[in-house]
Amino acid sequence: MKENLPVSRAAEILMQRDNITLLCHRRPDGDTVGSAFALYYALQMLGKEVRVLCADPLPEMYRYLYPDYTPSRVLEWPVEYVVAVDVATADLLGGLEEKYGQMVDLCIDHHPSNTDYAALTCLWAGAAACAEPAAAIIKAIGLPIAGRIAECLYTGLATDTGGFRFSNTTAATMRLAAEIMESGVDTARLNTCIFESVSKAKMLAEARMMSALQFYENDRIAVMPVTLAIRAETGVTGEELEDVAGIPRKIEGVLLGITIKEHEGECHISLRSKEPVNADQIAAAFDGGGHRFAAGCTIRASVEEAARLLVEEARKHLPKEQA
Amino acid sequence: MKENLPVSRAAEILMQRDNITLLCHRRPDGDTVGSAFALYYALQMLGKEVRVLCADPLPEMYRYLYPDYTPSRVLEWPVEYVVAVDVATADLLGGLEEKYGQMVDLCIDHHPSNTDYAALTCLWAGAAACAEPAAAIIKAIGLPIAGRIAECLYTGLATDTGGFRFSNTTAATMRLAAEIMESGVDTARLNTCIFESVSKAKMLAEARMMSALQFYENDRIAVMPVTLAIRAETGVTGEELEDVAGIPRKIEGVLLGITIKEHEGECHISLRSKEPVNADQIAAAFDGGGHRFAAGCTIRASVEEAARLLVEEARKHLPKEQA
Numbered sequence: 001m002k003e004n005l006p007v008s009r010a011a012e013i014l015m016q017r018d019n020i021t022l023l024c025h026r027r028p029d030g031d032t033v034g035s036a037f038a039l040y041y042a043l044q045m046l047g048k049e050v051r052v053l054c055a056d057p058l059p060e061m062y063r064y065l066y067p068d069y070t071p072s073r074v075l076e077w078p079v080e081y082v083v084a085v086d087v088a089t090a091d092l093l094g095g096l097e098e099k100y101g102q103m104v105d106l107c108i109d110h111h112p113s114n115t116d117y118a119a120l121t122c123l124w125a126g127a128a129a130c131a132e133p134a135a136a137i138i139k140a141i142g143l144p145i146a147g148r149i150a151e152c153l154y155t156g157l158a159t160d161t162g163g164f165r166f167s168n169t170t171a172a173t174m175r176l177a178a179e180i181m182e183s184g185v186d187t188a189r190l191n192t193c194i195f196e197s198v199s200k201a202k203m204l205a206e207a208r209m210m211s212a213l214q215f216y217e218n219d220r221i222a223v224m225p226v227t228l229a230i231r232a233e234t235g236v237t238g239e240e241l242e243d244v245a246g247i248p249r250k251i252e253g254v255l256l257g258i259t260i261k262e263h264e265g266e267c268h269i270s271l272r273s274k275e276p277v278n279a280d281q282i283a284a285a286f287d288g289g290g291h292r293f294a295a296g297c298t299i300r301a302s303v304e305e306a307a308r309l310l311v312e313e314a315r316k317h318l319p320k321e322q323a
Numbered sequence: 324m325k326e327n328l329p330v331s332r333a334a335e336i337l338m339q340r341d342n343i344t345l346l347c348h349r350r351p352d353g354d355t356v357g358s359a360f361a362l363y364y365a366l367q368m369l370g371k372e373v374r375v376l377c378a379d380p381l382p383e384m385y386r387y388l389y390p391d392y393t394p395s396r397v398l399e400w401p402v403e404y405v406v407a408v409d410v411a412t413a414d415l416l417g418g419l420e421e422k423y424g425q426m427v428d429l430c431i432d433h434h435p436s437n438t439d440y441a442a443l444t445c446l447w448a449g450a451a452a453c454a455e456p457a458a459a460i461i462k463a464i465g466l467p468i469a470g471r472i473a474e475c476l477y478t479g480l481a482t483d484t485g486g487f488r489f490s491n492t493t494a495a496t497m498r499l500a501a502e503i504m505e506s507g508v509d510t511a512r513l514n515t516c517i518f519e520s521v522s523k524a525k526m527l528a529e530a531r532m533m534s535a536l537q538f539y540e541n542d543r544i545a546v547m548p549v550t551l552a553i554r555a556e557t558g559v560t561g562e563e564l565e566d567v568a569g570i571p572r573k574i575e576g577v578l579l580g581i582t583i584k585e586h587e588g589e590c591h592i593s594l595r596s597k598e599p600v601n602a603d604q605i606a607a608a609f610d611g612g613g614h615r616f617a618a619g620c621t622i623r624a625s626v627e628e629a630a631r632l633l634v635e636e637a638r639k640h641l642p643k644e645q646a
Contacts, residue, residue, distance in 0.1 A: 061575075163486050164500075165518065167511035171501035177487075178497035188490035195488065196573045200542060203574055207533035210526055219523060250519045251526055252384075 005122040007133060010106060011140035013120070014043060019080035023104070024054035025087040026094025027239075030159025030194065032086035033058055035108070035134040037065050038152035039085065042138045055094030061197050064190070065152050081105050086130035086156075090117040108133055128168040131156025135176055145176075146183040154180045154187055158194055205236035206244065213248060216311050220318055222248035223311065225303045226261040245270035245294075255318060256282070258310050260303050267306040271295045277317055285313045328445040330456060333429060334463035336443070337366060342403035346427070347377035348410040349417025350562075353482025353517065355409035356381055358431070358457040360388050361475035362408065365461045378417030384520050387513070388475050404428050409453035409479075413440040431456050451491040454479025458499055468499075469506040477503045477510055481517055528559035529567065536571060539634050543641055545571035546634065548626045549584040568593035568617075578641060579605070581633050583626050590629040594618045600640050608636045 014020065020043055024032040036052045043050045052058075058066060082104050087093060088111035090101040107118035110127040124133040131153040135145055138153075145153065157177055161169040164177070181187055208230045214223045224247060230236070241261065248257030249272040256277050259270040269286070271279035272294055279295040286309070288297020299306040337343065343366055347355040359375045366373045375381075381389060405427050410416060411434035413424040430441035433450040447456040454476040458468055461476075468476065480500055484492040487500070504510055531553045537546045547570060553559070564584065571580030572595040579600050582593040592609070594602035595617055602618040609632070611620020622629040 163488060165486060165511065165514040167509075169504070169510065171505040174497045174501035174504060178494035178501070181492070181497060182494040186490075187492065188488065191488040196569070197575055198573050200538070200574050200576070203533055203536070203570075207530050207536075210530035211534060213526070213530075215523070246519070247526075250521050251523050252520055253523070 002116055002121065005106070005120045007122060007136040008140045010108065010120075010122040011137050013106065014039075014083070014137070015046065015141060017048065017081040019049040019078065020051075021079050021082045021100075022050065022052045023082065023084045023087060023093060023096055023100055024052065024058075025084075025092040026055045026096075028054050028056060028059060030059075030062055031129045031131060031156040033062050033065060034152040034154075034156030034159070035130040036085040037069075038131065038134050038138060038149045038156070039083070039108075041147075041149045041152065042141060042143050045143060046141070053096060053100075055096045061193065062155060064193055065148070065155060079103070083108065084118060085134065086110070088113050089115045108137065126170070128166075128170055128173045129156045129160035131160070132172065132176060144183070145179055146185075150180045150183045150185045151190060154185060154190055155194065158187075158191065163191065163195055199236070199240060201234045201236040202240045205230055205234040205241070206247070208234065209244065210247065213251075214307065215254075217315060217318055218321060219251075219253050220255045221258065221311055221314050222251055222254045222256075223258045223260065223307050224248045225307070226259060227303055228262045228264075245272055248272070249274060256314050258307070258314070260306050260310075262303050266298055266300045267303055269297045269299060269306065269310065271297075271310075276319055277314075282310070282314050282317055286310075325439055325444065328429070328443045330445060330459040331463045333431065333443075333445040334460050336429065337362075337404075337406070337460070338369065338464060340371065340404040342372040342401065343374075344402050344405045344423075345373065345375045346405065346407045346410060346416060346419055346423055347375065347381075348407075348415040349378045349419075351377050351379060351382060353382075353385055354452045354454060354479040356385050356388060357475040357477075357479030357482070358453040359408040360392075361454065361457050361461060361472045361479070362406070362431075364470075364472045364475065365464060365466050368466060369464070376419060376423075378419045384516065385478060387516055388471070388478060402426070406431065407441060408457065409433070411436050412438045431460065449493070451489075451493060451496045452479045452483035454483070455495065455499060467506070468502055469508075473503045473506045473508045474513060477508060477513055478517065481510075481514065486514065486518055522559070522563060524557045524559040525563045528553055528557040528564070529570070531557065532567065533570065536574075537630065540638060540641055541644060542574075542576050543578045544581065544634055544637050545574055545577045545579075546581045546583065546630050547571045548630070549582060550626055551585045551587075568595055571595070572597060579637050581630070581637070583629050583633075585626050589621055589623045590626055592620045592622060592629065592633065594620075594633075599642055600637075605633070605637050605640055609633075 022036045024036050040050050040052050084104045084107040090097055104118040107121045110124045110130045112125040114123050135153050209224050212225050245259040255274050257272040261268040273279040278292055280290050283289050283295035283297040286297035290296055345359045347359050363373050363375050407427045407430040427441040430444045433447050433453045435448040437446050458476050532547050535548050568582040578597050580595040584591040596602040601615055603613050606612050606618035606620040609620035613619055
């Protein structure tokens with residue numbers, strides 16, 4: 001790893017440039033767009049020519065951050081200085097990699113896995129969100145954390161921490177959120193946009209999946225099938241189903257939640273456990289793996305057969321019940 | 324209102340007492356038990372005899388705050404100094420009101436509606452949670468915000484703010500959470516206990532309700548029936564259904580979510596809207612009311628008929644669709 005660029009230096013460099021292209025990672029989330037647009041608005045206030053580019057469309061749910069932004073309008077501009085925001089590796093640029101992968105001048109990031117692909121990298125590996133180094137750079141530029149900049153940064157913080165709930169959240173994350181709130185941003189409104197929004201297809205799919213929950217071993221094991229029929233009948237996308245594996249473990253008393261996603265010819269299994277059940281060991285019995293409380297494996301069988309095999313194995317890993 | 328007691332004075336008074344009874348409000352939530360137990364552990368560290376009492380059983384989901392606490396053991400102690408925690412009115416003491424309602428020496432609270440029923444009141448009306456004045460008192464006593472005290476305070480903050488999402492959350496709330504995190508508390512684990520926990524009955528009831536969603540006016544109105552059959556077949560309690568009214572509005576594109584709870588002979592209606600739909604006006608058409616985005620009414624009709632009447636009225640309040 002080359003030397004890590006201090007935020008003060010990153011701020012100086014950005015202030016010296018007149019035409020800056022900000023790049024988000026593919027499949028953009030709230031942190032990459034929030035951090036990029038925070039810098040976009042800050043640099044615009046300095047009179048720079050700035051644009052934000054992303055290989056995939058900017059998410060509609062974060063439209064409040066860029067209500068009037070039309071990237072196509074600026075695509076023909078000359079590329080002068082290129083800044084990747086929250087992009088850990090060049091291939092995460094997606095469709096932008098071919099054009100920009102070798103010409104990233106500065107990368108602002110928080111992923112410990114950053115591959116140092118840019119000419120200069122300002123990496124805060126302990127930060128919960130890229131919004132944290134982005135905020136520090138904006139402050140080093142001398143601009144206040146307020147208005148739309150603050151909304152962008154809050155969106156980055158809130159989305160990457162699951163609403164300040166995940167273990168990546170630090171005291172510094174909370175203090176930056178406090179600063180943002182003090183600037184007068186209506187964070188309750190932002191939280192509604194971020195957390196109270198689900199597609200009709202996903203809600204109907206979740207209803208189907210939750211209705212189909214099966215319980216075993218005195219309700220200590222819950223199995224949730226995600227069949228091809230549910231996907232076909234509701235129109236839910238694979239991406240929308242990425243976070244459903246947490247559902248069965250939420251149920252009081254459930255020590256192991258098993259989510260079975262049906263694919264052609266095989267099932268993809270997600271295991272989520274609570275103390276003292278080790279999900280990793282159960283996944284290992286099917287040549288899978290993971291962590292103590294979250295693991296996965298693939299089973300080439302029907303949903304019903306996969307469920308039977310998994311429950312049979314999982315039984316051995318449950319604690320003895322008290323009489 | 325009598326004079327508001329400063330936290331420094333509340334701390335002095337508590338330090339002078341040897342036997343302190345802390346009272347929670349009835350139907351205890353995370354803030355009343357979190358704030359009371361934070362004070363309990365703090366006062367125990369000072370060598371005081373302390374107990375926490377509540378008219379209703381302490382919630383099992385917050386058991387991590389009081390793993391070894393058995394209130395019955397201390398019920399026979401002499402009552403010397405009585406402190407109500409997060410209790411806005413004497414009748415919120417529930418079954419404890421008769422014995423203690425007239426003898427509350429000190430009330431520590433954050434509700435602007437506090438009726439000043441105690442001899443002394445330390446009220447932080449701008450605080451999101453009672454955990455905020457409780458923390459200030461503990462600091463004024465000279466104790467660190469750490470360990471189990473910090474876990475209790477975090478639980479109060481996180482529950483009363485819906486995980487720092489509601490509009491009552493302030494910069495001070497976030498800064499206190501930052502202090503708590505700095506003390507080394509595993510807030511991610513606490514968040515799992517607080518937010519990732521739902522009864523089997525409630526999950527199955529939600530699945531049924533979500534499956535039964537009906538959509539009108541190009542999916543801009545969503546109606547969710549909560550029938551007596553759903554309640555009977557899942558065993559979900561009325562209390563568990565209190566927060567379901569937010570579900571239909573979560574759906575992208577829905578401008579008005581209507582939740583219809585069937586009771587004997589009538590339906591209780593919750594309306595939740597988004598800009599520009601005024602829920603209050605729709606409720607008013609049925610002699611109900613509320614706020615712009617959250618209102619309610621009662622309709623003496625079947626679920627189907629109530630839905631028909633509500634949708635008919637709601638149509639008039641939707642914006643014109645763009646061609």
